[in-house]
Amino acid sequence: MKTFNIGGVHPHDNKLNTEAPVKELPIPQQVCVMVSQHLGAPSQPIVKKGDKVKVGTVLTQNDAFLGAVVHSPVSGTVNKIADIPDASNYPKPAIFIDVEGDEWEESIDRSPDIKREIELDAPAIIQKVKEMGIVGMGGACFPTHVKLMPPKDAKAEFLLLNGVECEPYLTCDYRLMLDHAEEILIGASILMKALGVPQAIVGIEANKPKAIEHMSEVAKSFPGISVQALKMKYPQGAEKQLIKALTGRAVPSGKLPINVGCVVDNVATCYAVYQAVQKNMPLIQRTVTVTGPSIKEPTNFLARFGTPVSAFLEAVGGVPEDTGKVISGGPMMGKSIMSAEATSVKGMSGILVLPEKQAHRNNIYPCIRCGKCVDACPMGLEPYLIASATAAKDFDKTEKARVMDCIECGCCQFTCPSNRSLLDNVKLGKATVGKIIRARNAK
């Protein structure tokens, strides 16, 4: 079975209650929609207090190249625009909407029929994807339309669909592949048409045999799309690792996937593209996994954006007593959140509740020079070296050790037998070196 060649770790996958169907989370009384929910230039709100909005009304504008707009996930009245802490724990502007009924914009096709014919041509598809605010739903929230416009000197050859879901605990993409395989593959065909590529490969890890079987079955009626089972290994869902696993190509340092002819999109993004292009439906909701060892019934919820984390936790029977921390995302790369006020956004794939005894870091011991972090690094870096150079504030050395290639997967810290804060130091080094490089380029 295929996988990527360098590094990687094998955390226990902890996929809980995977066979339970996706539940629709009731729309809360009030939603707080974050104004910027993508990677890139921040958006500006275009609604004001007292405005009536419907489901699908555009709430923000963004003229930047790396920009994505946000649509109203509910119908009702705009209450205020104020700052609330998001998943980064810092206050960011959000639009508060008091929910009244559930009235949708007329242009949205809400019929359950699956529409296979792709009517739009490539530029129209890209425009549609941009208008509907589609961003990468794996967590990075990179605006999808930007990926569909490769630079002139690069030619896309493959579309790779990321159904790997290598983060432990998360099951939202798995459920989506079981429930909406056909829509995902139509979405993939739309992206193939937009990019002009003949071939698409869906990568799914071997711990999801049902998804592999179901997707392979459905993919038979889609020319050019194949499903590839992958050996379980974290971080296979990272872009560069997935390209290596599926095509055998290595993305050179500092280059983008498009430089080796690949475009990678998450299966959830394909589903969103299907809905945007075929059904005219903007990105207003997503599947969110609410899980954890002490949660009685871990469930996947289909929830509108702007739903507070507290509403998700109530829906699974409240916060368990032994809770130590709540993480937005998975345990490897997710961030712990300080307040249940934080609301769901386009990139929030899961809410993980960890019990007290799993929430703490272990004691840190001196480095024993075992080299496990070097073996584990999927980018072929030397985490111990980067970490010690950063701790010594020797940022020239940090930069020479290719810190900017780090994908922040956390394999080094996961594997360290001395529990050293390798990733923390590497991230600090990456942020500092990034600043130094930007200052140098600005000169």
Added chain:
Amino acid sequence: MNETIINSIWLLAALGLVLALILYFVAQKFKVEEDPRIDLVADALPGANCGACGKAGCRDMAVQIVKDPAYTGCPVCNEENVARIAEILGRVPEKKDPMIAVVRCKGGKVNTEAKAHYEGLQSCSYAAGVMPAEGGCPFGCLGFGDCTAVCAFDALHINPQTGLPEADPEKCTACGACAKACPRGIIEIRKRRDEDGRVYVGCMNKQKGVYSAKVCKVSCIGCGKCVKTCPQNAITLENNLAYVNDALCISCQACVDACPTHAMTIMPLDKKKAKAEPEAAPQTI
């Protein structure tokens, strides 16, 4: 046998003489004229090589001072240093206000309630990317001591009671290294005013009052009372945060009495003038 020894002595002596002559003439030819005052000035400088002036070290600074009469000088020198340098160079000693590092946050462990517990890398610059302070203030002191680590004069220490850094007035030279190290820009270099007390806003929170008051008992809520009371118009209010202009302040302390949240701070604490109706101020710094 004897001959060998004597020949060797002669040979070495001759060799030594020739080489010494070469060295002498080379030294004469390529002699570097150096002002003898440079060494004297370097001795008069504090000698901590702290880098506050931006030079490679104290001697480099001495070269600059001797060469350029207009050069303003070492930012960490005290009056005694300045007087000695002026004496060596025969210049008028430069008058400058003594400065000190002030910490513009009074949150810490006492005045904010921890909403989360942080176990990651004990570094402010890393923690600032992960979370606000443990008390929830996105502008407040994180308390991991990036500032104390860079202090070359052992003048800045985290107070274990408050969890906030405090500058030792005896040792602080106002070199500004801590101000540069703080990822939140909380530390400011201000005039010492040891006799009247230095007045500053002990808060950096630019959020609206409703939000800042939620996270911290002594936050500036942007009410503007201090702006109105100031007889010197030294206080400005911008982004819900007051700022005392150091150049205009006369340490009259009217604003300190007016501040409803006690964010307006007077240091040292014993310079606080008694108020008409004394009020129990929360224990800070």
